[in-house]
Amino acid sequence: MGRPPCCDKIGVKKGPWTPEEDIILVSYIQEHGPGNWRAVPTNTGLLRCSKSCRLRWTNYLRPGIKRGNFTEHEEKMIIHLQALLGNRWAAIASYLPERTDNDIKNYWNTHLKKKLEKQNHHTQNGNHNNSSSSSSSSEHSKSNSKGQWERRLQTDIHTAKQALCDALSLDKSGPTISPIDTKLFNVVPQVQTSTYASSTENIARLLEKWIKKPSNDSSQSASSESTTPSTSFSNNIINNNNNNKNASVGLISSPSEGAVSTTFLSFNSTNSDFTQSEYEGKFENGIFRDGSKDNILETQMPFSLLEKWLLDDAAAQGQDGDFMDMDLVGTADLF
DNA sequence: AAGAAGCGCAACCGCAGCAAG
């Protein structure tokens, strides 16, 4: 007997999310925090499966997501980390906290892979006589099995862990660490608590699109209210939204993060007595108390010790000391 | 101007890991 699907296939909506659905989801998460995704569709009346809700949140709605073009630095980080970690997009994403694993994966598949292939082709053509550069590195990569690399990583991580713990005990307000560090070392990062506002930016963005180009979905959804088996929760949200389009405009125009946060909280606070302080109570130093990884900040993250270690490690492997200029061709297939 | 091809991105699917019972 196979395992039943994560959600009933009947009546589950697929395809792009509508602004209403986003608002319902964000409002719900704002109230209950992320996690327990199984309960989200039931409690919100969303006709989405739990996975879809989680995906939508983590890839689009959660706080601190930067969208748009990747910077040169980000690009090089991805290339380097991909060479080190392989296609572990979640791990790579933890070093680029403003980017989602999906984004990074997409960027890799659409841009970087081609770029590297091109570079690879170039290198092979350029070094036709001495196949040392690429072939030696590929031989090197063959000789280094994945297991060996992983063992090495694990071994060195202990050193890095010690260094990081020392650093943190010395300076609690020191450099912000990335989520992977948190996971690995079980350290709570020192962060501000008002990070949720950035998800209002995401919402604002989609509302902006919505207002600019009112879709059929929105009217459809509003009119289909009676047919949708929504809970009072989602009905209230939708009503609130439909009756207060101005509120969303105000949300968009709020320039300061704090103002946006407050505006957004009051925007949907008609449905509950949930206040900003209560919401912040769901955070503990920037992490949701359920231990989810949505503790990512919108602040620029400096290199953590582990990142530095990774970079130093690469440098120690004879890559000119600067991973930005390293020969990526050989390292791409290390794993 | 119209169709074809390419590209980018959001979302889905299936599997693996993990925890609880």
Place this chain on the structure above:
DNA sequence: CCTTGCTGCGGTTGCGCTTCT
């Protein structure tokens, strides 16, 4: 220890937009 259910991850797909012919 085994089973079950939930969550997270990586691979893949499909659709809409842009560019090319």
